[in-house]
Amino acid sequence: MKVALFGAGRIGTVHAASIRLDPRCELVAVTDVVAEAAEALAAQHAIAVKNPEEILGDRSIDAILIASSTNTHADLIEKGVAAGKAVFCEKPIDLDLARARTVQAIAAKADKPIMLGFNRRFDPNFSALKAAFSGGEIGKGEMLAVTSYDPGPPPVSYIKVSGGLFRDMMIHDFDICAWLFGMPKFVTASASCLVDPEIGEAGDVDTAVVTLDYADGRIATIRNSRRAIYGYDQRIELLGSDGMIEARNVLENTVAKSTAAGTVSAKPVLFFLERYMRAYAIEWSAFVDAVLDGKPVPASVADGVNALALAEAANISLKEGRRIEITADMTGR
Amino acid sequence: MKVALFGAGRIGTVHAASIRLDPRCELVAVTDVVAEAAEALAAQHAIAVKNPEEILGDRSIDAILIASSTNTHADLIEKGVAAGKAVFCEKPIDLDLARARTVQAIAAKADKPIMLGFNRRFDPNFSALKAAFSGGEIGKGEMLAVTSYDPGPPPVSYIKVSGGLFRDMMIHDFDICAWLFGMPKFVTASASCLVDPEIGEAGDVDTAVVTLDYADGRIATIRNSRRAIYGYDQRIELLGSDGMIEARNVLENTVAKSTAAGTVSAKPVLFFLERYMRAYAIEWSAFVDAVLDGKPVPASVADGVNALALAEAANISLKEGRRIEITADMTGR
Amino acid sequence: MKVALFGAGRIGTVHAASIRLDPRCELVAVTDVVAEAAEALAAQHAIAVKNPEEILGDRSIDAILIASSTNTHADLIEKGVAAGKAVFCEKPIDLDLARARTVQAIAAKADKPIMLGFNRRFDPNFSALKAAFSGGEIGKGEMLAVTSYDPGPPPVSYIKVSGGLFRDMMIHDFDICAWLFGMPKFVTASASCLVDPEIGEAGDVDTAVVTLDYADGRIATIRNSRRAIYGYDQRIELLGSDGMIEARNVLENTVAKSTAAGTVSAKPVLFFLERYMRAYAIEWSAFVDAVLDGKPVPASVADGVNALALAEAANISLKEGRRIEITADMTGR
Amino acid sequence: MKVALFGAGRIGTVHAASIRLDPRCELVAVTDVVAEAAEALAAQHAIAVKNPEEILGDRSIDAILIASSTNTHADLIEKGVAAGKAVFCEKPIDLDLARARTVQAIAAKADKPIMLGFNRRFDPNFSALKAAFSGGEIGKGEMLAVTSYDPGPPPVSYIKVSGGLFRDMMIHDFDICAWLFGMPKFVTASASCLVDPEIGEAGDVDTAVVTLDYADGRIATIRNSRRAIYGYDQRIELLGSDGMIEARNVLENTVAKSTAAGTVSAKPVLFFLERYMRAYAIEWSAFVDAVLDGKPVPASVADGVNALALAEAANISLKEGRRIEITADMTGR
Incomplete structure (x- = not known):
């Protein structure tokens, strides 16, 4: 299962390690608005830095992990679903309850799993x-x-x-x-x-x-x-x-x-x-x-x-x- | 210090033992509406059973300990104060807040200590x-x-x-x-x-x-x-x-x-x-x-x-x- | 059950309290080589100071509690047994094993209980x-x-x-x-x-x-x-x-x-x-x-x-x- | 630092994971008398199965980790030292104290670190x-x-x-x-x-x-x-x-x-x-x-x-x- 990572900050780094530890997964790409962060994480795991569109458009990628800032979560979940990806997203969906409900409506029709990072x-x-x-x-x-x-x-x-x-x-x-x-x-x-x-x-x-x-x-x-x-x-x-x-x-x-x-x-x-x-x-x-x-x-x-x-x-x-x-x-x- | 006990139930029995353990005190009398309870406790400690009036009227008694039922507390505190006794009373003063406040007003003028049994x-x-x-x-x-x-x-x-x-x-x-x-x-x-x-x-x-x-x-x-x-x-x-x-x-x-x-x-x-x-x-x-x-x-x-x-x-x-x-x-x- | 106490030191004082707490017992006498210690304990419990012979000879005394110094234990156990008393003795019987065995032989023939204070x-x-x-x-x-x-x-x-x-x-x-x-x-x-x-x-x-x-x-x-x-x-x-x-x-x-x-x-x-x-x-x-x-x-x-x-x-x-x-x-x- | 592993059993597998987790190390080869065990571990980590002589003779390998059976430890330590490798060996050196002392004498002259696996x-x-x-x-x-x-x-x-x-x-x-x-x-x-x-x-x-x-x-x-x-x-x-x-x-x-x-x-x-x-x-x-x-x-x-x-x-x-x-x-x- 090929996975791409959105967000190369503290929590993204943790998730990258989890992906690497699971023998069923291959981490293939990372993206981050801070180019240095994306590059550092990519270098550490010998993977590619890509932009979001490349990741979403790459049909070989099975799943995306969203660990970018909160204000990007809702959009990325929707785009991931539209691109046919399985989606793992850090909490919260959005700070706005109405926006979160819109995502929920879209998620309800998705045919791939969507999961939220309630780690506890x-x-x-x-x-x-x-x-x-x-x-x-x-x-x-x-x-x-x-x-x-x-x-x-x-x-x-x-x-x-x-x-x-x-x-x-x-x-x-x-x-x-x-x-x-x-x-x-x-x-x-x-x-x-x-x-x-x-x-x-x-x-x-x-x-x-x-x-x-x-x-x-x-x-x-x-x-x-x-x-x-x-x-x-x-x-x-x-x-x-x-x-x-x-x-x-x-x-x-x-x-x-x-x-x-x-x-x-x-x-x-x-x-x-x-x-x-x-x-x-x-x-x-x-x-x-x-x-x-x-x-x-x-x-x-x-x-x-x-x-x-x-x-x-x-x-x-x-x-x-x-x-x-x-x-x-x-x-x- | 001579002490009389009002109430020979479960908590009265506990207090009787505490009084006996304190070398500064002498337990001298007990009263209870249940005569058998008063007599049993009196026999155990070799003290007299008296009625409330006898106790309150006995000037040799320095303090009273009120462990009788809640509805008697307020009256007994007031009578004890009036009789010039130091008063120890089990909680609560009364179930009625207004009544408790009346007791408080009287207590404020007492010249002997009045203490409530907040044991914790x-x-x-x-x-x-x-x-x-x-x-x-x-x-x-x-x-x-x-x-x-x-x-x-x-x-x-x-x-x-x-x-x-x-x-x-x-x-x-x-x-x-x-x-x-x-x-x-x-x-x-x-x-x-x-x-x-x-x-x-x-x-x-x-x-x-x-x-x-x-x-x-x-x-x-x-x-x-x-x-x-x-x-x-x-x-x-x-x-x-x-x-x-x-x-x-x-x-x-x-x-x-x-x-x-x-x-x-x-x-x-x-x-x-x-x-x-x-x-x-x-x-x-x-x-x-x-x-x-x-x-x-x-x-x-x-x-x-x-x-x-x-x-x-x-x-x-x-x-x-x-x-x-x-x-x-x-x-x- | 009437009890006399040998030894009014630290451990004797503890035992005196235990005797007093047990409603089946009456503490009636105390003896100690240090007269002041015996008198202080006697005053506290309103009992008599006696000498060992008086205690052992008093047929109304049912039991003796030996809390005196170790070197007196063996003798006192033997004298207590001889006087027909039940005996409670602090450990050890004696510092000398052979002497302790002699006591054991005598104890084996006693018709009243003899108990050692292995408190733990x-x-x-x-x-x-x-x-x-x-x-x-x-x-x-x-x-x-x-x-x-x-x-x-x-x-x-x-x-x-x-x-x-x-x-x-x-x-x-x-x-x-x-x-x-x-x-x-x-x-x-x-x-x-x-x-x-x-x-x-x-x-x-x-x-x-x-x-x-x-x-x-x-x-x-x-x-x-x-x-x-x-x-x-x-x-x-x-x-x-x-x-x-x-x-x-x-x-x-x-x-x-x-x-x-x-x-x-x-x-x-x-x-x-x-x-x-x-x-x-x-x-x-x-x-x-x-x-x-x-x-x-x-x-x-x-x-x-x-x-x-x-x-x-x-x-x-x-x-x-x-x-x-x-x-x-x-x-x- | 290139590392080769002797022994692909339970403890060898644990050590292989430790080597992989350390970014300073590269696990390059494994050997085991049980060919299937060596091959399974090699496949998991995408490394080569080699025989002991190949490993010891390969000058690009910096260190060996000995996790094979106890009776091979002493010989392998000595061979590793002779081949100029740093050596990590599971305990014990040998079941025989005299044999262990011989190893110690050789180890004393080694110019690369030799360490024993006292994990606690x-x-x-x-x-x-x-x-x-x-x-x-x-x-x-x-x-x-x-x-x-x-x-x-x-x-x-x-x-x-x-x-x-x-x-x-x-x-x-x-x-x-x-x-x-x-x-x-x-x-x-x-x-x-x-x-x-x-x-x-x-x-x-x-x-x-x-x-x-x-x-x-x-x-x-x-x-x-x-x-x-x-x-x-x-x-x-x-x-x-x-x-x-x-x-x-x-x-x-x-x-x-x-x-x-x-x-x-x-x-x-x-x-x-x-x-x-x-x-x-x-x-x-x-x-x-x-x-x-x-x-x-x-x-x-x-x-x-x-x-x-x-x-x-x-x-x-x-x-x-x-x-x-x-x-x-x-x-x-």
Whole structure:
């Protein structure tokens, strides 16, 4: 399966390695608006730099991987579908929910798999949690709590184009809740700017709690902070009628030192590349399974629209100081 | 210091033991509407059964400990104050916020200490957490999360007179939030009946999440369930600008067994008497310090009014589906 | 059951509290060569100070608890037996194995229970481990490892009369091995003085490893140090054919703090009084069960002789640099 | 740097992947006595199958990696040195100590790096432990305990050619002790056959404890079992004058499930390929650093001789039931 890569930045580089590790794939081309980035990645993998049109027009290329900037995602998915390619696209589809729904309509008619990069679904810890839950090991789900803190805030220049915390950061956690519990009935958001005043000046928040109320009484809470000085804090906790299941943090190492000051163990691994390194490889493998073996796509465009709908509701909730009902027309299904 | 006990039930029995353990105290009398209960406790400790009037009229008695049913608390505090006694009263002051405020007004004029039984403030784990936080070890507080699950629901007969989950169960967690973060600006509640349908038929909930928004942007969340099949789950987690501090569960023992099924460690200790056994003794000792040494009362009537105001706000929030503002006139200060 | 106490020092004080807590017992008298100590303890519990002869001659006294210095144990056990008392004696019986065997011969003919204070057998963690092991939860036992480090060395004056590390400190661990695995075939000791040179000058060691080889191939190891700067380290680990079971340390609290330096959790509780506080109460209760209800004594004089035989063998092994065979005539059974 | 691989079995395959991952290396040839194995590996990496003579005679090849059977190691190291190659060889050098010493003498005169595959030195957990210890974080070392259990015994056919538990399995742990504490003065072994009677019939043991006594009083203990039903148990614990440092197990995932049966967390990862996956890559990288940058070899032939000397001493100790002194002429330095 021949693959071309759109975007040679940090996440594109990670995906290139995943493609190379999968013996069923051949990485054949890369494109990037920053020519130097494309050339460096091409040199590293001994592949060609091409422009987007060349890639889309090359009938020997089976799949494209979109890891370019967010504002290009929707267009590239549509062009990839039109060119008959299988498409893997980083989240989000678009910052605009209406635009994402247009993509969804087009995706619905595509005959090749389209998958979104919700990498956390493929983390071995989170998928072990889901397997135990789905297998009934803790009975019926009741309360879900997702903790997701970044080690430190990104530059304000990034914040300004990010779409805001709910669409940029909590989007992953909305997806985790939808993955485990489905779509809620109400979204209620609390948020503030406690970490970096410049983030507030840019109109965004850096600290947030969102509560999701489900029609059947289940409740999910998500906590986000742009700064946890001890590392990348990524946990899930799920209370059910027959028990509780947690996915705890992945630590840098297993060393513990005991002195008069207590016992010190290691911090969580620093950031998403370390934490989700294995998840990225498993995610790509699942996409190849979908393309080559016809397996269902484990993270669809509809899932992307759902997560975006929750982010939009959270933004409205925060602005208006009230809970927002999720109606059928807002979701991706 | 001579002490008389009102209430010879489960919690009265615990307090009797605490009084006996403190060498500065002498337990001299007990009273209970159930004569057999009073007599059994009196026999165990070789003390007299008296009626309330005898106790209040006995000038040799320095302090009374009120562990009788909730609907007697307010009256007994007032009578104790009028009789010139130091008063220790189990939470809550009353199920009615207005009535609690009347008590507070009277308490404000009392010249002997009046203390409320917010036992969790005296748990060595929680107080170690507070000491570290107050000592600046994790910087400025940002997000607080209190998890508090009972091992199983009480009988519905109890639920019916309990005042509801927010006033009966979450009252402790409201106090913990106020103890660590002060009084919030907004209260938003989500809740449902997932554990026992009879609780719902009795008009109460058994599963709840409450979010407290503070004027300066801090956020606290409380999660309650009437059932955690693995035991009494009592945790606090506090994110600050310089780190995170947690108080984890107290387990039955330190044994871990590793087999082909994984490593099994013990459950949390079963319920509040086991979990807070040490806290009850420390709490009583703090009251005696206040009476004998003039130290400040570490859990005041105002604290009780505050917790009750948050519970009342949560009830309104749940009923009306909106967040409730905590105004100055609602609080105990 | 009326009880008199020999020894009003640190451990006698602990036992006095255990006696007082058991509603089946009445503490009636105390004796100590240090008059002030006896009087202080007597005043605290409102009991009489008597001399040993008065206690032994008082037919209303059912049991004696021997917590006086080691060199008085053997005599007092014999006198207690002769006076028809039930006897509880702190370990060890005597520093001299031959003398201990004489006591054993006399004890064998006593018609009242005689019990030794091997407190660790009553630690809830260790007894949960033993229950799981005896219940077959990890199959057949194969390797046992006991870790036992004191927080810091005692004064050299104590070392000089202690009988040496094997008889004073490791005696407990020998008993734990015998309790879990029975008596071994060979004892091999390694030891040195690494903590305090004065201990070496006094002819003792402060760091030791002993290996016990069993006739059927099982192996136990004991590690002792007079100093673990992080606290009182008391662990057991047992590998079996179907799994492994551990009793981990008891920590000061459950608080964990995460910062840029990692996650710090609490140290083990400081020393034996804190660590084995509950064990002392359970131990006493087991003695009362033996006296009043005829239950078997859970730590017998024979157990004491066995532990002492292993200590003696370790001393010889260390001196001669070879493994020592435990023959039938060396043991307490 | 062009590399040729001797041995296309399980460990050869792992090393081939490490070579491929290092951008400084090119894997150019493979050889194996099993032609099919060589061809499969060659096909996977698009390289040539050659015979040993071709590889040794090819002056464009800079380094050889010896992952063939143990009985070929010594000869191949010598031939590699003679051919002017840098040599990386899996442990052990040889099952015979005298033969290993001959190799050492030849290695001493080689002008290219020769490195032994003591993979555990490169485990990130163990190297973090060593860094903390070397950095003085726990003061002066006093007691070291290495626990190393395989998940299950190998086939008896393997046992018969393995050289026995001490040379085949505990060799790693001897090296860890020498790496952390240096060479001891005495070796004392206890061992038995508890796991599989066929291992005993083949003249080997499957359960063993070895104590290493150091001239300055430090003591190390190693525990080995061929079977830990819960997984691959690989731990180090080191007590020092200022604290204790442990490297705990690496678990399959971070999921914990709490039910009425307690809290279950995951087992250790299954076996050495999973546990030491990262170590193998880091190890290879260290060899390339030595070859290309002249850095010191972090695991030398002398280290291999030392570990073998300890294994030989353990065998004698077990046979003769006494401790064995390690004299200067027995070691690799």
